[in-house]
Amino acid sequence: MASDNPTESSQDAPSGLGSARFDDAESRRIAQRYRRRLTIGVVLLVILAVPAVIHTKSAMDGLVNRPPNWLPDDLPEKVVFNRFMTRFDLADLLMVSWEGADLQSPQLDAAAAMVDLLSVEGVATADGTVPIRLVTNDDVAVALPDGYPVDEAKLTAIAERINEILVETRTVSELSPPPTDETGPYHDPNYPIIWVRSGEDTVRRMMASPANFPRGAAQRRLEGSIVGPDGEQTCLLIALTDIGATHRRSLLPQLRSLVAETVGKDPDDPTEIVMVGGPIDGATVDDASVRSVEFFAPPSAIVAALMCFLCLRSLPLTATIVSIAVVCEGLVLAIVYYTGTPMNAVLIVLPPLVFVLTISSGIHLSNYYFDAAEEFADLTPALAAKRALRAGMVPCLLAVGTTVVGLGSLTLVRLHPIRVFGFVASIGVSMSLLLLLWCLPGAMVMAGFRNDDPKRPKRPPRFVAAKWLTHWLAEKYKDFVRARLARPWPMIFGFALITLGAGQGLTQLESSVSVPRMFLPDSFIRTQYDWFEENIGATVSGDLLVTFPKPPAVVASGDGEQVDAPESPEAVDLVDPLDQLRIVQAVHKAAIDEPRISSVLSAASFIPPVSRSRGLAGSASRTVARSLIRDPDSSLGSLGFISHSDDDYLWRLSFRLPQKVEADYGSDLSRIDATANAALADALASLEVDPAVAAKIDVDLTGQVAIIQKAQEVMLRDLFRSFLAAFGVVAVVMVLLLKSVQGGLIAMIPNLFPTVTIFGLMGLIRSPLDIGSVMTASVALGIAVDDTVHLLSRFGSRRARGLSLPRSALGALDQCGIAMLETTMICGLSLMVYWFSDFVPTSHFAVLMFSLLSAALFGDVFLLPAMMASPLGNYLSRTVGSDPEASLTHESAESTDNLIHSVHEVPWQDRETITKS
Template identity: 35%
Template sequence: MLPVLGYWASQLRVGTARVESWLPHHSAAIAKYADFVKAFGDDQFLIISWPDCRLDDPRLVDLARLLESAAENNPSLAIEEVQNSLSAIESLANSDAGISPDEASRRLEGRAIGADGTCFLTLRLADADAASRGELLAMIQVSAERAGVPPNSLIMAGEPLQVSTIDRASRETVRYFVAPSSILALAVAFCCLRSVGLTLLVFVFAGIGQLLGLATISLFLGEMSAVLVVLPTLVFMLTLSAAIHLTSYYVEANRCGTACAGVAALRVGIKPCLLATLTTVFGFGSLAVSQLEPVWQFGCLAALGLILSTVVLLLCFPSASTVATLPLLSPKDRGLAGVGVSQSAEASQTTAPSLWKRKLAEWSKRHNLVVTLAGLSLLCFALLGIPQLRTSTEFEDMFPADSPAVSSLRWVQTHLGSIDTLEFVIKFPDPRGDLLERLRWLGALERKLASSEDVESTFSALSFLPQLPEAAGVRGTIQRAILRRTLADRSSELVAAGFLSHVNGGESWRISARMLELRSDTFEQIRDEVLALCQSHLDTSNLETQHPSIDVTGQRSVMETAHQVLLSDLGASFLAAFVLITPVMMLIVRSTICGLILMIPNTLPVAIVFGGMGWLGIRLDVASILTASVALGIAVDDTLHFMNWFTRCRQRGDPVEAAVLGAIDTCARPMLQTTIICTGAMLPFFLSQFLPTSKFALLMILTLSGAIVGDLLLLPAILHGPLGKFFSSPKVADSLRGSGHE
């Protein structure tokens, strides 16, 4: 099995899809953008420049020639067109439109030349894979150096660079953080087990789980996106935790001299392992409700990887523990009792709990009402912060501000202008009227857009055409006739430039508007304001017979749709996880009220983390929505263990105080160890320069740490208080006793 898994894992590629591929194809935003691309071509370019790049800089033309030569000699680079500021201005000035060089520079400001005179090159690219993008960027750097541009002065920005940068960050995450994550988790496991043999046993199963995670991605997708890079480590972490529980049962059985200790350990541990896997799979599976492709892919593949790794663990553990571990066990190992797990109920009767556990139990009893009310109040307050959550898939929010890619983007925004663009598509389904009248109407619309304080500059087909004649009489008639002939001659040029399209007998014109300060929290307001300007112009149109209509689209519109879906998916996935997991809790305790009560300490940490993000204005990214549902599924396991031992103590006749103390004494150590192992596995990813991965690791650590606080502080307080009476009914006690945890 290992060679097969290793082969599949080795075939895995790293690649990041464009944002428009995240959303379902039936999305209105995707459909509108697809129509736009079909009519006018892609609106994404790669921008290349350097400090003090001006029209008289010979390197501008030299680099353009080198890039054109590379495009001809290497079609795999997918370069469709190379343009530079000088050639664009000369082309417009030398056309028959009668435009002077100065007027050409003014018209092309923000499109082919910066407001401060900074010049640049633009590469229009066909869709290509990540490897081609990396090859392209390397070629550009070599060509720039040959043209005399120092490598440390080269500035690049645009969607192709962003995709390549994210791909590189994903590869670096796998290369530099997966191994430290595994080693640190292994070291924590060794500290818990204090045995080389036992540690190797759990590491082998955890490693198989990690390979299964990689293999499932390779088998079903073929490549691993930036969102999926933590999936194998997550499966590794969960498999390692389950293996430690089973290994602890094995040590306990071996200490007691039980024959076939591996089988005995499996008999005791199979039910809690399956329940833990079930709740965690529900947490993963809840992500399947997401409309974003990388999110539901993560949920489905993580659930599949965990199921497969659990099956392997349960099937192979008895023989593996006997064959691999027993020869390595020292007498000290054989004497380990309850290391890393809950001890047996009988042992808990004869072994006095440690001081800190007694203090914790006494404190929860003495302050049960205060702690319960504080927990519920904090839950309500945190929930009020969740509506304040904002999302972001901005490139500059994915990397530190001083990273080269973000610094280049800031430089471009300062010297060349904003690269955030809204594309306005004006359709004339019945363009049988006067073309000059349509152009005059389009010019007025463009001027109205340009007058908005949110618009930096506009660009359209009118930028390539002569000034529209306003004169009357014979002179005006002659000018209009000449212009009509010019338009007929240049129609194909406007189509090739991507500003005019003829589809199904209709006519579509494009106006590109570079926007100022277009962020997620202001996008809808700004878009609605400029659309209102367009609508007011449309309402006063004298072209009713041509039935013009206006749509707004572009890559930025697609990104903002993804933002909205991201936020709605967070609520939907968490609600799905809650709806799936809560009935499991209710069935286990056979009580609706008790099942809901048990969810309080599990939902509280998630609510605090995400509600706190809302109150503090910390933006959600794609990785963030994975955390809530996944952490809820993992956290429930600790609650099940705690309640199992609490109920067993109650069935022995212990009062509530003794039962809570017994549960804390039995469960605190393995619960803390599980959290420490999870933290150890996630901690290296927190150091990643790719901020979504770093944020995912931090949120996982905070949420799981909060779950421990909920289970060791809030849950004991609830059981000591009035709500604890619901768990003392014979029906609930019998159901929990029959669950057979640990």
């Protein structure tokens, strides 16, 4: 009870903060200081908003998604992939088709000719400049097949479309007229297309000398890859330059319209032309990522602001918190831009995450202000703000610190965008807390109290709204919690069973970075892939690389000098080219026999059967075959299936897999790799290749599907590694916070509940982690610890004043519960706005974060209080940052009455303590 002497009050006011110790002048001085800080903070926010706006746009303009580039270059699979891409000079490959794109059709040749006008065969002027060569109507007319039906208007439309593409994708600004005869050919990388080939082009090459395949045989060899099952439907293969890939979001719609105009389709109907492949995947993901931010960030911020105002019922507090959240949301994108990392689908969920974490910190700080106003009725708004800052600073710093630890653990993930995500998000969250600590006290002073009687300050307006909104629910909840805290062990065992049961699914958790799976089944990109696979062939590409060594380029002469090796087949080739062909044919046949592989193309597909006869014709056949293999400029070498270097021959076997409903190609790729290696070993044995040479011949699995699969495996493996690292560091923080090893480990149990339960359930229902949700485990751990820290701080305060475990647990929950519920509602529901996105990673991120936030709330309002009320609570009492002076007065208003009325629900050993207090 309070002392009659107001200056010696032991409970109604803390020492040094009561009205008897603070006169109006001091209160005005504090209020003036806080208002001045708020003014400086507003100016700072305005200044920070400038780069936030400008460089947010710059970051979004540079958005590009290339999952193969996300892996570290020292990863063995990435080393093989980089070698593969470099040796075969591969670029992003686009496949284009339409109804009626048949072999020998004039529309196919016309479309290929028009796209070829965008290729890299530019020109250089005498002074070395690189002008752009604009296409004229005559250029278009000459390139079109003879007799192709086209009028002048159509020629003009096609020429204008081509020139528009050239200008938009050009990186130099100078426009020059067509070159004169004095200028020579120039390989211009600033053009968007490297080369274009049609199915008919490939068939003609196979029919030409020296292969001389009959048309029917050539078509059958290409079925399932670039020729459909009907033997007629085919496509264009278009290789993009780096410039073309960079501008793919603007290039591909123009390219689609160009093909449509050329073949007589509607250029305004995107469904008329089917486009699949890496560039269309990346462009579609890029567009969806930008659309997610542009369409859903504003309504998400509006929902958060409205809910924040409904909970706080204070315009100054709401405006300050939301303004800081919005500015920090933009600043993290600006920081991404400053790091030089292109925006991508992983980083696209960074702004909403920082936004909700800022809102959460602001709500908790505001709650300390409201508690101070309610506990100490004689405090002015300025003094209540000062007390809130003193009481809330340590818990908020600890809470945000643990969140930063969770985010920082993502830097252990080897996927580059996720490392950047963890680094930038840590900066954003820390920056937002500093701004809140600087600005929010001034907003608290401006918020003030509702004073019906000027001589008697009342509780802030937020409590009126809270009672109106949550009174019935709060009473029912209190009744339930009182009963559970009287017997805490059933609650603890119940949570343990749920966690263990759901945790069984962690071993079945999968991940996916497959682009088609990032969109709904009825989405445009999925329907395009479905059409292509039904009418032409599989679209998931992979490659097998067979390496044959060459002898050293120089040999030692008798006098010790180095001279060139003799140019004889025996000296040039450790393995005869015909034996190389037979080995590749064996691997080719084994691959095509794999049930999941729909087609295989290799150099063996373009070489006719080699005669084994000893006559002149057989000898000539073998000589021609050897020449085709050895000569990189031969008709076979130009197809891109054999790469020559001073050290080896590298043969490429390209295979296709159909799109799967499942996320994982791991089992298929493992079987293909094993089959290829077995076929290689059998072929080497049958040809009796020298063991020393055979040891240097190997086959590697690579290509897009292999590198994407590796990215999925790295993502999943590193997810657990980063989570364990975050858990370990946060556990150490909790040990220091509670000054007890046992207490720190016990306090971590409720924080494991949301992550283990939600991710375990995802494994049980086979819902894979995608690029939008892979980082949420570590984030969820940090968020869950936020509420734990605030709750433990209030619990420690009550225990320090001698209250029983159940009373301390219920009092702490009564004081923190509203803020915990508000932060979960505001953050969860504002994020759920992104659930309406048709971009699956963004939608999954919203649902997963809402689920994790809700599970964390359940753990903190049911499991943690039950543990506090049990004998385990003795290890959770010594909390750094607890405030003993505020332990009892909060309960003196309403919660004490509730506790006294419910004394029969408290264990008998605690009733005496409650009655006496």
